[in-house]
Amino acid sequence: MSNEFQQEPAQPDDIQASEVMNDDQRATFLPMTRRETLGLGTFLTASAFLPMPSWAQQNTTLGTSPTRWEPGTTTRIATRVNGVPVNINIDTRASLLDMLRERLELVGAKKGCDHGQCGACTVHVDGRRVVSCLTLAAKVDGHEVTTVEGLSDGEILHPMQQAFIDHDALQCGYCTPGQIMAGIACVNEGNAMSPELIREYMSGNICRCGAYVGIVRAIEDAAREMGES
Amino acid sequence: MQSITYTCTDTPEAALAAFSNAGEGARFIAGGTTLYDLMKLGIETPAHIIDVSDIDGFDAIETEGDTLRIGAMARMADVAVHPVIRDEYPVLAESLLKAASQQIRNMAMVGGNLLQRTRCIYFRNGAGGISPCNKREPGSGCAAIGGLDRGQALLGASSACTAVFPGDWPVALIALGASVDVLGLNGRRTIPVAELYRLPGDTPHIEFSLTSDEIVTAITVPKWPARRSTYHKIRDRESYAFALVSAAVVLEMQGNTVLQARVALGGVASIPWRATEAETALVGHPLTRTRALAAGRAAFANARPGQHNAFKLTLGPEVIADALMIAAKRIA
Numbered sequence: 182m183s184n185e186f187q188q189e190p191a192q193p194d195d196i197q198a199s200e201v202m203n204d205d206q207r208a209t210f211l212p213m214t215r216r217e218t219l220g221l222g223t224f225l226t227a228s229a230f231l232p233m234p235s236w237a238q239q240n241t242t243l244g245t246s247p248t249r250w251e252p253g254t255t256t257r258i259a260t261r262v263n264g265v266p267v268n269i270n271i272d273t274r275a276s277l278l279d280m281l282r283e284r285l286e287l288v289g290a291k292k293g294c295d296h297g298q299c300g301a302c303t304v305h306v307d308g309r310r311v312v313s314c315l316t317l318a319a320k321v322d323g324h325e326v327t328t329v330e331g332l333s334d335g336e337i338l339h340p341m342q343q344a345f346i347d348h349d350a351l352q353c354g355y356c357t358p359g360q361i362m363a364g365i366a367c368v369n370e371g372n373a374m375s376p377e378l379i380r381e382y383m384s385g386n387i388c389r390c391g392a393y394v395g396i397v398r399a400i401e402d403a404a405r406e407m408g409e410s
Numbered sequence: 411m412q413s414i415t416y417t418c419t420d421t422p423e424a425a426l427a428a429f430s431n432a433g434e435g436a437r438f439i440a441g442g443t444t445l446y447d448l449m450k451l452g453i454e455t456p457a458h459i460i461d462v463s464d465i466d467g468f469d470a471i472e473t474e475g476d477t478l479r480i481g482a483m484a485r486m487a488d489v490a491v492h493p494v495i496r497d498e499y500p501v502l503a504e505s506l507l508k509a510a511s512q513q514i515r516n517m518a519m520v521g522g523n524l525l526q527r528t529r530c531i532y533f534r535n536g537a538g539g540i541s542p543c544n545k546r547e548p549g550s551g552c553a554a555i556g557g558l559d560r561g562q563a564l565l566g567a568s569s570a571c572t573a574v575f576p577g578d579w580p581v582a583l584i585a586l587g588a589s590v591d592v593l594g595l596n597g598r599r600t601i602p603v604a605e606l607y608r609l610p611g612d613t614p615h616i617e618f619s620l621t622s623d624e625i626v627t628a629i630t631v632p633k634w635p636a637r638r639s640t641y642h643k644i645r646d647r648e649s650y651a652f653a654l655v656s657a658a659v660v661l662e663m664q665g666n667t668v669l670q671a672r673v674a675l676g677g678v679a680s681i682p683w684r685a686t687e688a689e690t691a692l693v694g695h696p697l698t699r700t701r702a703l704a705a706g707r708a709a710f711a712n713a714r715p716g717q718h719n720a721f722k723l724t725l726g727p728e729v730i731a732d733a734l735m736i737a738a739k740r741i742a
Contacts (some may be wrong), residue, residue: 183625250507253413273416273459274449296447297514309487316517320461359553363513377501384649385511 230371251275258322262287263331271318278302278313280321281328289329289358293387300386301361303366304328312365312385332365340406341365344399352390360386364400365407373404412451413435418461422593425462429623430595432458438625440483440522443514448527451535453546462625463519471495475598478631482521482590486579487512489520499631500740501639501658508643511650521626523579524590524606525618529652530554531561544570545614555634559716561652564723566680567714571614574677575607576652581676582641584684585658588631588690594624603629607681634658638740642733643676644725653677655726657733661697663742668692673730675709678722685709688730697738699731706730 255270262285271280278295281287281304290313293301297315304313305327332339341361345351351357363386367373372382379400380393387395415432419425429436435457439445442463448454450540468483468537473494480489489495490506507550510518527533532541532553542551554562554572562572575648583603592599620626639660656676662669671692673685691705706727715723 254415256416273414274411276446295450297443297511300511300513303513310513311517312513313510315446315514317416317446317459319418319440320442320463322418347684366512372512381649382512385513 256319256322258319260321260324261328262326263328272321273317275318276314277304277306277311277316277318277321277326280318281313281326287328287330290362291355291358293356298387299359300363301356301358301359303362303386305362305366308366308369310363323360327362328342329361332361341363341368341399341403344403344406345396348395348399348402349392349393350399351388351392356386356388356390360388360396365395367400368404368407373400376401411452412455412457414449414456415458416461417459418464419463420466422462422465422468422627424466425460425625426569426593426595426623429458432460436460436632438621440693441485441518442522443510443518444522444526448534451534453534455537463730468627469519476633478633480520480629480631482626482628483519485516486510486518486520488525490515497637499586499636499639501582501585501636501641501660501737502579502631504641505578505643505656505658506574508641508649508656509578520579520629521590523577524583524603524626524629525620526575526577527617528573529561529576532557533573545573545610548613548615556717558718560718562714562716562719563680564678564710564713564719564726565675565683566609567612567679568612568614570612571679571680572716573610573614575679575681576677577682578641578643578653578656580606580682581656581674582658583629584682585639585672585674586631586634586636587672588629590626591628591630592620592624593627594621594693596623598627600630603680604684610680635742638663638737640733640737640740640741641731642731642736655722655729657730659730659733659737661692661737663697663738666696668695668697671705671734673705673709673734674723675726675730678710678713678726683740685730687711692734697734699735702731702734703727705734 245355251272253272253274256273257270259268278290278292281290290304291301293299295314296313302313303310306321307324336395341364367382373379379397417428419428437456437459439459439461440463441681445454463483468481470481470734471484471492472479486506490503532544533545535541541553552571563574580603588603589600590603608616608619641658643653643656645654646657653676655678658674671689675683675685675689687708688705689707695701709730710726713723714733
């Protein structure tokens with residue numbers, strides 16, 4: 182489990198990045214996220230033409246917005262994400278993917294097709310791989326979620342992450358978090374015993390760059406490593 | 411997507427009570443892989459969702475006695491690797507393993523899978539889309555007829571709808587003569603899987619013979635020798651795709667002579683399609699590739715192709731013939 186996460190139970194309406202990763206930890210780890218950089222870029226572009234409102238000058242902590250307002254009917258769910266207790270009110274229509282990305286700022290799982298066809302959003306629920314885009318967030322109440330952010334032990338990567346680097350198993354990297362989560366499950370299920378089996382059981386993860394050769398080798402390699410650990 | 415309420419229930423009584431209390435627009439949800447997908451497209455518009463996936467005991471698989479009883483809330487991935495199903499009913503295990511991806515098989519349940527809705531591109535084009543669809547909006551017309559119909563039905567279609575039933579598991583189940591146990595506000599009933607599905611006719615929007623208050627609680631398969639069986643599925647890519655043509659076959663043989671044959675088809679018909687003509691062409695005869703292909707052709711004798719799917723008149727019989735030869739080689 183990543184020690185970047187706070188260990189104490191989160192408060193109700195725990196929705197901010199600060200509860201998942203506190204600001205000091207994040208400042209050390211990553212001074213500014215890609216999303217913040219993009220958001221800031223938009224803001225600076227806009228601010229060149231518009232008078233800067235006073236709230237913007239005062240708000241120096243990016244990524245920590247006020248309590249999120251959910252637009253529809255909400256439901257309260259209690260879950261654990263990467264070992265961290267999460268207890269939030271969430272729109273009943275929300276997917277697990279949107280909960281992870283938009284509420285918990287865990288943007289590893291990617292929104293590719295949003296219809297269960299590409300596998301980029303693959304995460305584990307109770308240790309089993311699922312597509313988080315077709316999982317209602319409400320369904321993970323009482324269950325355990327693991328995302329790509331929960332794999333490494335600090336600086337030490339999970340064998341599957343290391344194998345993807347070693348085998349150049351990606352080009353653009355967009356599908357990679359899903360591939361890695363699916364790959365780990367594939368090994369744990371016992372479906373990584375041959376390249377043929379890996380190809381069959383990884384068919385739910387599409388790589389538009391076509392890095393499949395590297396992906397299969399990475400999973401074979403990681404399977405050996407995971408068997409030994 | 412319109413706002414919804416969500417209720418998770420853990421007993422069948424609580425699920426039915428929640429359904430009654432919710433009123434208009436209530437729907438049961440299990441794995442949700444079809445319903446939630448279609449909600450995102452604006453095609454399904456439930457107001458209240460009642461989750462039945464956690465009902466205690468509804469995921470049990472019982473292999474004692476003279477029927478195989480599979481709880482409707484058992485996950486596709488789990489049923490596929492159950493030792494009895496894998497060893498004694500290869501047609502069932504293969505139909506599950508060749509469906510969807512492992513991620514989706516971990517979510518989707520074998521009861522809900524029976525009620526999967528069509529992948530017709532015009533149906534999925536969305537509510538308010540430019541393509542009319544009688545299934546989505548009754549009376550609006552069918553854009554698939556005379557349109558891009560490569561994926562449309564050759565069997566069972568009507569002048570109102572040519573959408574294909576996309577599933578695999580129900581095709582295997584009808585080959586084995588399986589039934590479903592159903593629970594609703596009016597009590598329990600048991601119906602053959604084949605009778606779950608309605609031909610489109612003039613009412614393609616009515617797809618299933620269940621009422622909205624009914625939950626599939628279990629699938630029962632009569633026990634009979636099914637080791638000589640297979641689910642053969644041909645797709646545009648080797649894995650994770652819907653069937654172009656699929657055939658579920660179960661053979662009972664004495665030497666090389668066919669005593670009993672069950673053949674059902676996927677990917678080509680409006681509903682999971684039992685090909686009795688193929689069965690008749692086989693029973694009492696020695697099984698050769700020629701005989702198998704003739705049986706395959708018999709299955710498509712009444713097929714009505716459109717502009718882009720006539721290739722299935724050739725592919726279909728070959729798939730059936732290959733399936734029969736694969737099953738026949740298996741040791742009973």
